[in-house]
Amino acid sequence: MAGNGGDWQRDLVRELTDGPRAEGGAPHAPGTGPGPEPEPEPEPEPQAQPSAPVPRQSRDPRTPTPVPESLPTIDPRLAIALGRPRHGDSAVRRAGAGVRRLTASPGREVAEQTRDARELQQPVTTGRVVAVTSIRGGVGKSTVSALLGRTFNHYRQDPVLTLEADAALGTLPVRMGAESVRWSAADLATVLTPAMQLTDVTGYLVPVADGGWLLPAGQGRVGAPLDVATYRTVTLALRRYFAVTVVDCETLPGEVARTAMDTAHARVVVAPMTAEGVHGTRQVLDWLAGLPHSALASTVVALSAATPDATLDAKAAAAHLREPGVTVVPLPYDRHLAQGGPIHTAKLARDTRDAAVRLAAEVMGRAVRVR
């Protein structure tokens, strides 16, 4: 399992699971003794935003960082208007899938699943950062980031963080099921110190219902965009605590997106299933090919069909994107994803779940091998 990879990971998990969490998710007192055995992460309070920890870690103790207020990620009236989550597959398709599974070759399927699980559970020596971006907004970056964060968390024992680096009123907190947010990446940049324990850090993060942690870019208001210095400070500091950090970036060629793509261990470019989307994504791949650190070799394209009406030939689109030598993983249209709102893994279409696992495995393989 992934936890065998290094003592630091075991220590982190132990630290995280050791003892009850302080009320409201505030950080543990550092230095409490280790628990008997590493256990799976505790079930966090569903969608509970930790109450504000006392910012005692502020660099200058005389000027503590003001505690930001907790704000809902979505207006409660709209949350009601969202309706019930739909299943990604229609009832007819779900019934058909059962029959197809009975007639399919189970051996091949099991072999593929085992291979993906092995990739996903690879031990890491230092925290790996995976940057997700695209050439324009609304193509599925936050959706793909949320799927990756949840998939990594499902397969790994060590802590996984999903970080929003898109200040343009991003949707990652909603997609991850967070009901409210308080501390943002910019806030955290001012309070992080090397002396902090994982349990101190997680007090500033949003626990995700299925496990794992979320750090939003802001509080869902139009505000100052995240700058490169903040991005670097936060990702560098948090890499110490999290085995995998998935970064939901702004669109290219934004400065933070370029920095994130340049400095990540693996990259995902989300391409929409349109002729202009695929064409534009090819330009991005050509730019990546010009970067040092074999950026293209550590890049995977997620070819996302965000509409059921796409007419572009999927095979031709994938072949065009593969030409520079990248791996392309198609992400099918999914009714549950199309609905917006929180992603419920159990409601995803089977093909979507398979695609998410495939994508995450391809990404993890690259993140571990490169550099």
Ligand SMILES: Nc1ncnc2c1ncn2[C@@H]1O[C@H](COP(=O)(O)OP(=O)(O)O)[C@@H](O)[C@H]1O
């Ligand atoms: N695979 C998919 N199937 C169906 N709809 C999708 C899919 N991917 C994305 N969408 C739709 O596209 C919208 C925008 O996606 P989002 O991830 O917020 O894009 P971005 O972060 O790039 O702006 C989502 O709210 C969802 O409705």
Ligand SMILES: [Mg+2]
């Ligand atoms: Mg987004």
